[in-house]
Amino acid sequence: MEYRFSGRSGLQLPLISLGLWHNFGSEDPFDVARAMLLHAWDKGVTHFDIANNYGPAPGTAEITFGRVLREDLAAHRDEMIISSKAGYWMWDGPYGNGGSRKYLISSCDQSLRRTGLEYFDIFYSHRYDPNTPIEETMQALVDIVRSGKALYVGISNYPADKQKECYDYLRAAHVPCVISQYKASIIAPETLQANLPVATENGSGFICFSPLAQGLLTNRYLHGIPAGSRASKNVFLHPEQITDEAIARAQRLGAIAAQRGQSLAQMAISWLLAQDVTSVIVGASSVVQLEDNLQAINNISFSPDELQAISNSVK
Numbered sequence: 413m414e415y416r417f418s419g420r421s422g423l424q425l426p427l428i429s430l431g432l433w434h435n436f437g438s439e440d441p442f443d444v445a446r447a448m449l450l451h452a453w454d455k456g457v458t459h460f461d462i463a464n465n466y467g468p469a470p471g472t473a474e475i476t477f478g479r480v481l482r483e484d485l486a487a488h489r490d491e492m493i494i495s496s497k498a499g500y501w502m503w504d505g506p507y508g509n510g511g512s513r514k515y516l517i518s519s520c521d522q523s524l525r526r527t528g529l530e531y532f533d534i535f536y537s538h539r540y541d542p543n544t545p546i547e548e549t550m551q552a553l554v555d556i557v558r559s560g561k562a563l564y565v566g567i568s569n570y571p572a573d574k575q576k577e578c579y580d581y582l583r584a585a586h587v588p589c590v591i592s593q594y595k596a597s598i599i600a601p602e603t604l605q606a607n608l609p610v611a612t613e614n615g616s617g618f619i620c621f622s623p624l625a626q627g628l629l630t631n632r633y634l635h636g637i638p639a640g641s642r643a644s645k646n647v648f649l650h651p652e653q654i655t656d657e658a659i660a661r662a663q664r665l666g667a668i669a670a671q672r673g674q675s676l677a678q679m680a681i682s683w684l685l686a687q688d689v690t691s692v693i694v695g696a697s698s699v700v701q702l703e704d705n706l707q708a709i710n711n712i713s714f715s716p717d718e719l720q721a722i723s724n725s726v727k
């Protein structure tokens with residue numbers, strides 16, 4: 413594994429990080445989740461991306477991670493970067509959603525209890541909340557660091573016109589934003605184009621989520637919708653998104669990947685790494701998928717012809 417510095421910080425992150433949004437909850441097989449975490453760790457993946465609401469059920473990905481850490485990896489805590497977030501719905505009532513100081517600090521405390529950690533390496537504001545002043549959300553992040561509950565802070569999903577306000581506030585408080593997390597893939601490059609330059613100019617690292625478009629940029633759906641797949645669950649990826657056009661696009665991109673000696677999943681991750689992002693957070697439902705994805709780091713340079721062919725194929 414290679415590691416890149418996150419913006420203008422001393423923190424290095426692996427080219428590929430593992431995300432626990434799906435497949436690590438109480439409804440998923442613990443043995444598979446554990447095997448993926450241990451495989452990632454064995455391959456040099458030092459960064460694990462979690463959030464308060466990951467599961468299903470919400471909160472249980474943190475419990476799964478905490479159990480594996482306690483039972484298998486406790487000796488390695490100082491070699492790991494573990495992140496969590498608060499911003500989306502977590503509990504009912506006015507204090508379990510959004511960007512208030514009340515929500516962020518109590519959610520961080522709950523996440524620490526669920527994981528059994530003393531501190532997170534990175535704690536994020538998961539989203540911009542138009543009903544809370546940015547100053548309040550950013551000061552909550554600052555105070556989470558000051559009280560020893562996190563070492564670094566990050567932002568996620570902030571619109572480009574709000575992003576710089578966060579960086580300015582955090583920098584002035586001497587808790588600079590170490591990383592900015594946005595959705596990005598070959599077929600969804602918009603946030604990369606809008607937010608990566610602002611992050612880079614302001615010294616923040618940049619980490620991409622859903623690099624495989626939740627499975628659309630893999631061979632997962634080439635022959636229908638497999639039982640147990642994300643689209644079959646019809647929550648965040650829907651069967652109607654598995655269109656003939658999406659399958660044809662995956663086939664076109666897969667042919668380019670094959671010429672590069674890669675799977676489509678690998679090429680999709682390599683393409684992001686070639687954009688000078690800090691790290692790419694992959695999801696997986698098996699060790700086989702995860703291993704496929706990890707091989708992406710072996711070929712992250714693209715010829716102008718390949719880039720043109722990719723660009724033509726997503727149209």
Ligand SMILES: NC(=O)c1ccc[n+]([C@@H]2O[C@H](COP(=O)([O-])OP(=O)(O)OC[C@H]3O[C@@H](n4cnc5c(N)ncnc54)[C@H](OP(=O)(O)O)[C@@H]3O)[C@@H](O)[C@H]2O)c1
Nearest residue numbers: 431432433621622623624625626627630641642695697704
């Ligand atoms: N900040 C935010 O708001 C935010 C939002 C979303 C995600 N994230 C983070 O980003 C992480 C990754 O997001 P994501 O899970 O959407 O990423 P993704 O990598 O785009 O999609 C992962 C899914 O693609 C399929 N897959 C993965 N590798 C495969 C392979 N080699 N071959 C075939 N299929 C493969 C699997 O689907 P099946 O389950 O069907 O097998 C897997 O669950 C999350 O876990 C989370 O940490 C953050």
